[in-house]
Amino acid sequence: MADKLFLTIDEQLNHLSLDKEISCGEAHKESLLRIGYFNLVNGYKTPFTSSKDAQGNHIYAKGTTLDELINLKNFDDDLRYILIRTLTKCEEEIKTIASYILEKYKPAKITWRSTNAYNKALDKSNIDRINKLISRMQKQLNEREDLEYVKFYKSSHKGKIPMWVITKAIYFGTFIDLIELSKPIVAESLCELYNIKDINNDNDIKLLIGSLHWIRIFRNACAHNERIYCLKGAGRIFDIEIRKFGNRYMRIKERKLFDLLVYLRYYMQKKEYQQLIKNIKDKLIKLQSSISVYAFDNIRGGMGIKNLEDLDILSKDGFDNGYMKLY
Numbered sequence: 001m002a003d004k005l006f007l008t009i010d011e012q013l014n015h016l017s018l019d020k021e022i023s024c025g026e027a028h029k030e031s032l033l034r035i036g037y038f039n040l041v042n043g044y045k046t047p048f049t050s051s052k053d054a055q056g057n058h059i060y061a062k063g064t065t066l067d068e069l070i071n072l073k074n075f076d077d078d079l080r081y082i083l084i085r086t087l088t089k090c091e092e093e094i095k096t097i098a099s100y101i102l103e104k105y106k107p108a109k110i111t112w113r114s115t116n117a118y119n120k121a122l123d124k125s126n127i128d129r130i131n132k133l134i135s136r137m138q139k140q141l142n143e144r145e146d147l148e149y150v151k152f153y154k155s156s157h158k159g160k161i162p163m164w165v166i167t168k169a170i171y172f173g174t175f176i177d178l179i180e181l182s183k184p185i186v187a188e189s190l191c192e193l194y195n196i197k198d199i200n201n202d203n204d205i206k207l208l209i210g211s212l213h214w215i216r217i218f219r220n221a222c223a224h225n226e227r228i229y230c231l232k233g234a235g236r237i238f239d240i241e242i243r244k245f246g247n248r249y250m251r252i253k254e255r256k257l258f259d260l261l262v263y264l265r266y267y268m269q270k271k272e273y274q275q276l277i278k279n280i281k282d283k284l285i286k287l288q289s290s291i292s293v294y295a296f297d298n299i300r301g302g303m304g305i306k307n308l309e310d311l312d313i314l315s316k317d318g319f320d321n322g323y324m325k326l327y
Helices: 009-019 026-035 037-044 066-104 126-143 148-156 163-169 172-181 184-194 205-223 240-244 257-267 270-288 293-302 309-316
Strands: 049-052 058-060
Touching: 009 026, 026 037, 026 066, 037 066, 066 163, 066 172, 066 184, 066 205, 066 257, 066 270, 066 293, 126 163, 126 172, 148 163, 172 184, 172 205, 184 205, 205 257, 240 257, 257 270, 257 309, 270 293, 270 309
Parallel strands: none
Antiparallel strands: 049 058
């Protein structure tokens, strides 16, 4: 296969205008240079395409302009900035609270390096998973030994590092495995605190672990500047809130950003959550006014949102976490 030909900015504009029939001109030179053809066109073309030709090239909906792709890129950037603030704050809080619970219920004289500190009763394969988890935690602590807080506890406390330092230093995926493999009281306490319940009002451990993985996936994508509006998360978990929307959401097989917004309400105080939903809805309304109806419907669908009014329903059902349950 021949290498992809390099095109100058002028040649890129000609290609978009003549071959793709996308309205553009001299005013878009700076945008193409600063954003990049690949990041802009290849990254955000899908909602504006209607079909493919015999050679497999995308055919754009009639009347598509380069400004519309730029508007979608700007929306996605805004969405990423909104979410990264929210997700990193949630991550920090969850790790802090979990470390408190882990220390509170830690068996006497047993450290995190011992398999006896974990739940070995789930199945026979758990011992192997626990050993791998301990090795990963140690490796990630070693990788961060130059951080001041790790260095302090290693030098001042004979290498005995407390759980609040460990949870801060390890990767979020490793932290989730720590919660899943710890004694049952840890996950149960988190479910109680965040009111993560199933349809029978029992603590929903599967939803706890699954929702944390959704936060991890979107947080990593935001940190690495990936597209967010069309990002798909881990397996869908039909919690009580999604069930309230009925079949129009239950029969969706794809995993979408709407699911993340549902799960985030567990980990945020009501006012913060309502502000998050408002910010995202405001950005969607602004985008709606700057692109075609056809493209906007594709984008909204890519986010898993059937109607913008459904965001208002989510916002109304937010709640405050039961922090006092830990005192």
